[in-house]
Amino acid sequence: MSDKEQKAAVDYSAFPDATGHFGQFGGRFVSETLIYALDELQEIYSNLKDDAEFQAEFDRDLAHYVGRPSPLYHAERMSRELGGAQIYYKREDLNHTGAHKVNNTIGQALLAKKTGKSRVIAETGAGQHGVATATVAARLGLKCQVYMGAEDVRRQALNVYRMKLLGAEVIPVTSGSKTLKDAMNEAMRDWATNVDDTFYIIGTVAGPHPYPLLVRDFQSIIGREARAQCLERTGRLPDALVACVGGGSNAIGLFHPFLSDDSVAMYGVEAGGDGVETGRHAAPLNDGIPGILHGNRTYLMEDENGQIIETHSVSAGLDYPGVGPEHSWLKDLGRVKYVPINDQEALSAFRNTTKVEGIMPALESSHALAYAEKLAPTMDKDQIIIVNLSGRGDKDILTVAEIDGITV
Amino acid sequence: MSRISQQFETLKAKGRKALVVYIVNGDPSPAATLPTMHKMVEAGADIIELGVPFSDPMAEGPVIQKGHERALASGTSLRGTLDLVAEFRKTNNTTPVILMGYANPVVRMGYQQFAERALEVGVDGLLTVDLPPEELGDLKTQLAERDIDNIFLLAPTTAPERARLLASNASGFLYYVSLKGVTGAGHLDVDAVKAKLDQFGELTSLPMCVGFGIKDAETATNVARLADGVVIGSVLVDAMGKHVGQPPEQIAAAVGAIISDIRRGLDTL
């Protein structure tokens, strides 16, 4: 069987399987206390997944609260300057709260409402997911507490204040490396303790089953829209998709509706930090090994003793040693290619996109934009690349200014 | 018969409750652990759970998290922990030793390699907090082939159907987590524990030990009345934290004193 036939043979919609596995990846590696909560969540979700009323409510919120559909914008000037493929941006930066994260928090908040739980918790790195969670909690009148690594609280002061204004309590996490992974540990501990009245809104396609499934489903609106918009505008499918991968939710959201379209190439862009060869990065799919963390089996950054190691990225939202299990599976299947972009390249794309297109992207999204800058010139002018512009860069202005040695 | 099952039979014959003790290997220093293990046995501990430190101990409260951090800072690993058990066995061939920790270090070492070495050094059981029966894979056979017991946690949220599944995968004993939450939390409700234990008792003949949230001799005694044994962890790790930088014998003595006190309580039953 040729490579291509093998790919076509996979029914992507059949994964995860009933036990939450994508091949050897995914699953449910949690302490016994949480099994019941995951069973409950799985049951609620499987009942609502195909419920017309639930879907209608979700779609209504996405349209009138988030502002969907988000535009598919033809970056003509950038395409011209690069001199290759036509680049389109899927404008998730134009969503309410400024990133794709809100698609998921809207969905999970609706689930929380169905469970009748009065309190939501979340983990956050850059603060985008925390803000998106605090936002939906404010709207539904739910008590909200957000765990955030003490290091990230310092780096992302603006988002911390946004969450506070929205009525959420931000709890700095001082254990371990004081970043996103530790915030997730602490959220899991909270959930195990307060499982009766608390709904845990996970911010990406990681965690134990059914989270990777339901977050993917909520984020797939990105790819469904992009597919329809591309067909309508150009009469054809794109040749390539590019998205950054932290936990992997914006990437899987864009990719998933295209997985069975064999002609569409896909690139997941990981944070290369100082360069993959330096070991100082956050690119487990490029330089990691399968292991178990945060409730699932996936590629991880760890040492020879199986201890999770510290990650490095200019972008707080990509600074995570693991990745959603579906990406690990897609990597091993060869369906998606995962590539690194280092800090300098991402910063350069941040500046280019701002100057050439008048769009200031998030540093996370800048990783995808940087890869598109490399990819486009290798393709023909009549080919199409869709880049997921997962969020806007307002939150990163202070970081960029600091790098430039400027105090704002 | 495994050393663990043997121990429960011996205790039963004597009418004694099992005192299971937990410390983290390498906490607060590599030199402290071995003398502390021997001291704990001397003070009346029946089974030792040796914590294998992990960078992301998701089920632990702040006290044991700090123990893991101290142990990692002192260079402790799973392989080193197995070596330590070999040392312990040179002078103690009867007290069961269980390794307790998280899946990833075991995954990294390899299930077969781990099980081979565990057998070789005299490890009697494994308790992996984040490996439920559904996700055991090959580890189940690797352990079973070598008579190494697989210890599972039962929680207040565990339904009877699931308790049956856990019991059918477990050997040695079952460990009931007495509260919803992480290790070291402080809201143990003895009546609630009793209700749950009565329910589980009908589903399995394995010995049942209760842990999480047991901080003193009085609580230990009240809980032990309902079960086959109790597990004491956070108070011991807390004592470790208070003796950072002190000589191993002093640390061992401090931990030993706590255990003697609890033992006296249990022996009134």
Ligand SMILES: Cc1ncc(COP(=O)(O)O)c(C=O)c1O
């Ligand atoms: C704008 C933006 N893009 C991407 C990410 C990375 O997350 P994921 O890989 O789940 O999309 C984040 C996370 O904070 C983000 O804020």
